[in-house]
Amino acid sequence: MGQGSGWFEEARFGMFIHWTHIANRGFELSWPLVGGVGVLPFSSEVTVDDYYMKALEFHPAKDAPREWMRLAREAGMRYAVLTTKHHDGFALWPSKYGDFNISRTSYDGDLVAEYVDAARAEGLEVGFYYSLSDWHHPDYPAFREEDKPYLKFLGRRSETWDRYLDVLFGQVRELLTNYGEISVMWFDGQWERSRDEWKAGDLAQMIRDLQPGILINDRLPGGDYKTPEQAIPAEVPDGVWETCMTMNTSWGFVPTDDRYKSSRELVHTLCETAGKGGNLLLNVSPRADGSLPAEQVSRLQDLARWMSEHGDAIHGTEPGLEPWQFYGPSTRNGNTINLFCVMRPYEGVVVRGVPIKRVRCELPFRTRATAEQELGNPDPIGEVFIEVPDVDELATVVQLEIV
Ligand code: GLC
Numbered sequence: 001m002g003q004g005s006g007w008f009e010e011a012r013f014g015m016f017i018h019w020t021h022i023a024n025r026g027f028e029l030s031w032p033l034v035g036g037v038g039v040l041p042f043s044s045e046v047t048v049d050d051y052y053m054k055a056l057e058f059h060p061a062k063d064a065p066r067e068w069m070r071l072a073r074e075a076g077m078r079y080a081v082l083t084t085k086h087h088d089g090f091a092l093w094p095s096k097y098g099d100f101n102i103s104r105t106s107y108d109g110d111l112v113a114e115y116v117d118a119a120r121a122e123g124l125e126v127g128f129y130y131s132l133s134d135w136h137h138p139d140y141p142a143f144r145e146e147d148k149p150y151l152k153f154l155g156r157r158s159e160t161w162d163r164y165l166d167v168l169f170g171q172v173r174e175l176l177t178n179y180g181e182i183s184v185m186w187f188d189g190q191w192e193r194s195r196d197e198w199k200a201g202d203l204a205q206m207i208r209d210l211q212p213g214i215l216i217n218d219r220l221p222g223g224d225y226k227t228p229e230q231a232i233p234a235e236v237p238d239g240v241w242e243t244c245m246t247m248n249t250s251w252g253f254v255p256t257d258d259r260y261k262s263s264r265e266l267v268h269t270l271c272e273t274a275g276k277g278g279n280l281l282l283n284v285s286p287r288a289d290g291s292l293p294a295e296q297v298s299r300l301q302d303l304a305r306w307m308s309e310h311g312d313a314i315h316g317t318e319p320g321l322e323p324w325q326f327y328g329p330s331t332r333n334g335n336t337i338n339l340f341c342v343m344r345p346y347e348g349v350v351v352r353g354v355p356i357k358r359v360r361c362e363l364p365f366r367t368r369a370t371a372e373q374e375l376g377n378p379d380p381i382g383e384v385f386i387e388v389p390d391v392d393e394l395a396t397v398v399q400l401e402i403v
Contacts, residue, residue, distance in 0.1 A: 064290020076307030087138025127184030275329025313338030
């Protein structure tokens with residue numbers, strides 16, 4: 001399993017899982033309780049009491065993560081990140097810190113342990129999402145009805161903040177002590193407090209002492225990689241990055257949210273992300289029993305079919321050609337350039353600015369260069385026209401080799 005970020009940049013594709021007690025209400029995670037938020041159209045407001053009403057009735061089927069992790073591996077995903085605790089404060093493992101976790105329910109088990117075992121059984125690297133903010137813990141302080149609107153809550157401070165830090169450090173320590181080697185610690189909720197209030201430096205130090213090979217995302221100030229959310233950034237971020245994205249518009253299981261991206265759009269998003277040198281962390285939203293909605297399973301299966309044929313154009317690749325050289329995203333591994341046809345080719349595709357005597361392709365192709373470039377030049381740079389007779393309904397991939 002991974003040391004450093006090498007495995008992460010090779011992976012290119014992972015599964016995000018947003019799952020907690022609120023699936024039994026069919027609400028988005030956490031945001032409804034603070035009044036909703038515009039970027040999550042299905043996070044409409046409920047009262048705090050209503051939000052938590054059935055939390056302790058959470059009782060999924062045993063070993064639900066096995067199905068997610070199998071589908072993830074088949075879809076060519078190399079790692080997973082599970083919401084061990086979202087902003088609403090409910091921990092999926094029987095934590096000794098705080099009293100709002102799975103051990104308070106009638107469920108006899110540890111959902112984090114089940115997930116870790118399932119991910120390892122499929123050969124996936126294990127990641128934990130953990131919200132720094134906690135809208136349930138009294139020392140944070142807990143969010144109350146009178147704290148609405150949410151912006152007002154941002155200014156509230158508790159006199160027992162140090163006690164909350166004990167919970168935060170204690171829970172992170174549990175997660176990184178009790179489950180073997182963990183590859184990713186994925187923080188969130190950092191915007192509510194400053195780097196100093198989080199004791200971000202001390203927290204990162206503790207994490208790296210416990211798990212020397214771990215990657216920490218940038219939502220803990222000073223983390224290792226950037227995490228744009230819900231879109232591919234227009235400008236390629238510096239350094240290592242991953243964009244996380246929902247299949248519909250919600251992170252959690254919201255049965256009324258039918259605004260799904262098509263399988264094709266998801267494949268194209270993966271191609272664009274890899275073509276820019278980033279990872280895609282694609283979200284799934286299990287129901288309360290742990291099963292995945294049919295719309296999500298079918299998309300994962302479509303991705304699996306496509307990745308089984310074209311995964312080598314995604315995994316372990318670097319960004320390929322410049323935008324002027326090919327009208328679409330592309331990646332490279334060694335001498336091979338992978339061209340993703342995210343627009344349907346008419347007769348074929350053109351690649352520009354390549355050494356035309358040295359290109360090889362399994363498809364029929366012809367080359368051209370200007371007379372000036374050709375004349376007396378043993379290694380002219382020019383254009384390649386590649387015939388593309390058949391298209392893949394999700395995204396055709398053309399591989400070009402430069403010898
Ligand atoms: C966000 C949200 C959240 C979601 C997440 C995923 O900022 O607060 O609900 O879990 O980050 O990136």
